[in-house]
Amino acid sequence: MATAIGAIAGMLIAPVVFLEPNIMAGVLLYGFAAAVLGGLNSTFGAVIGGFSVGIFENLAGTYIPGIGNELKLPIALLLIVAVLVVKPTGLFGRKIVQRV
Numbered sequence: 001m002a003t004a005i006g007a008i009a010g011m012l013i014a015p016v017v018f019l020e021p022n023i024m025a026g027v028l029l030y031g032f033a034a035a036v037l038g039g040l041n042s043t044f045g046a047v048i049g050g051f052s053v054g055i056f057e058n059l060a061g062t063y064i065p066g067i068g069n070e071l072k073l074p075i076a077l078l079l080i081v082a083v084l085v086v087k088p089t090g091l092f093g094r095k096i097v098q099r100v
Contacts, residue, residue: 026073030054033076037083039093049091053079 010024017023030053038049057075061067067075089095 029073030076033080036080037090039090041094041096042090042092045090045092052091 006024009027013027014023030050033053034050035046036049037053038045038047040046053076056079057072060075061069061072083091087093
């Protein structure tokens, strides 16, 4: 299912941007940021993480002077680092403890 959704996303974005080997690198980075932010073992957390990354990134690009469209990826990185410093498992992730 993930492959089908990725293929559809690639077909939809290919006419908009220049076709190159790294065409989906930004989408991959944002997807990874959303999954890490929400929690790697929580599907709901990944969705909420994606929404929060997108909203925070666009608000920062609009209202913080000097960021604009060029520095949006570092904003996502700073958001990930800030959340992981406070809660290392992500927003909705949970710690799995096993006895040895």
